[in-house]
Amino acid sequence: MTALLDVRDLKTHFFTRDGIAKAVDGVTFSVERGEILGLVGESGSGKSVTGFSLLGLVDPPGKVVSGEIVFDGADLVAGGEEAIRGLRGKRIAMIFQDPMMTLNPVLKIETQMVETVLAHADVSRTEALTRCREALLRVGISAPDERLASYPHQFSGGMRQRVAIAIALLHEPDLIIADEPTTALDVTIQAQILAEVQKLCAETGTALIWITHDLAVVSGLADRLAVMYAGRIVEEGPTSEIIANPLHPYTRGLIESVPHGKPHRSLLQQIKGMAPSLLNLPEGCSFRPRCPRADDACRRAQTLGTPLPGRHVRCVHPYIEG
């Protein structure tokens, strides 16, 4: 069986006045049907841009310059805008980071939901409304009729994110791209939304790409992880294996900076230095200046190797025992 989504050597560059920012520079990964992939990285690592590239929603001056995005057998990069537009909202949906900003403030929830139904399904308005009501109930919003007649500003953040999820689920898509959907929410609401999304995806067999900087959130959710640094995937593999035994020094640094399970008052390990500017990346491995294991071998261009079965890592000195 071929993968639902196969991304090969994707490059999305931003053509700015100061030069070309290679926000996504040769990213390769795949997602199986029903699988949950966690795309992890710190701010500016290119994880969100990867998500937007999949839907063809990169704003100028950004542009997908090369690579393949094969979704269910069709290449979306070669197909251009035409190929992607029919899939957006129908087979690939997206949930955004800030629920306060994703719903249009001057349109009723009803308008924003019904238009989504009518964009892809040839049904009457009444039928569309019925589907909207069902979708709202499914994400745990009671009294859907009342909610449909409301405007976004009458909702709390968690409620708005539920509405956004309901909209994403309207056409039971094959793939949902979730771009840090819980970052802007309270911890309690975060847990609810996480559980909700996990349940809904399992029910409908929807694959999920969960973009986040929070390893703690994604480690309990994702089947596989892909760790991004400076526009490239540096490590990829099954979640449990990566968490238990990170191979890349960057991944190890990320895991050590999560406060879970540490003795009280012990100092947190942090990764030294800052993420490099995308306009001025170091040659060879971009993590080299911050890496404790770096030596001259790291100055050469790095390729993704497979030191252990099912584990991919872009490093010449991975943490392998023995």
Add this chain to the structure above:
Amino acid sequence: MLVYLIRRLGQSLLAVTAMAFLVFLGVYAIGNPVDILVSPDATQAEIQATVQRLGLDKPLWDQFLVFVGNVFHGDLGTSFVYGRPALDIVLERLPATMELALVALFISVAVGVPLGVYAGLKPDSIGGRSVMAGSILGFSLPNFWQGMILILFFAVFLGWLPAGGRGETVNVLGIPVSFLTLDGLKHLLLPALNLALFKMSLVIRLTRANTREVALQDYVKFARAKGISHRRVVFVHILKNIMIPVVTILGLELGSMVAFAIVTETVFAWPGMGKLLIDSINLLDRPVIVAYLMLTVFIIVGINLVVDILYSALDPRVRLSEVKG
């Protein structure tokens, strides 16, 4: 909403009263109308009689009280020149000015908003840049000069449109209007365009700035991610958001359009209130000037009230906060 409306009405009334005082004082500081109204060889007794007939011998505050009392009865004085109620004379000219202002407003929105949205969506294209360059000319060239160039080009050089006057009118509900006859429309087009050019440039710049801002919002990206058509994203999601500031500005500008129609009306000999005002100033016909100013104040205050109500219809967030207040 009702409480809000009453409060807003109170504010409007206060503004009108304050303006009444200023207008009255300001107008009475210029010249002596009697010098113009009586013939140069009139006797002292004749002059005295005229002064008494017009009530100009009473103290200023007395005249003001009489004026305010009369205003409440809808009487803004009798024109020194025409010998008829000043308000009637101004009101006769009102439809012509309102027609001109409204058509100009329509043109500035109908042309300005689409051009502004286009320039906002494609800011780096040749078309977008040309629109912006054109709008700079629109509001930096003097209005009267634009009017004369329009006349020179369309009336004199091409000969397509008449240079002045109002043309044939028909009565609608007892009000004469030009835009329903072909001849009237021809006469209306140039002055309306002249009056619209400045506002059009303003609308273009405002719309473009807002479109650029709104187009980058997450909710526009989310709308696109939902797979709805580009057309719907622009005409529903973007347009409804940018109409909020556009309506606000246009409401304020409609008032100034009525007021600034003076220049256009003078250039195109359009028989509206503005031309009447210039004539009355030359003749020192105080009651007509006062009536014009009072009516203009009234119109501007009224328009602002309507805009506030419209604003709450467009923006649900305003509606809610006012209910709470």
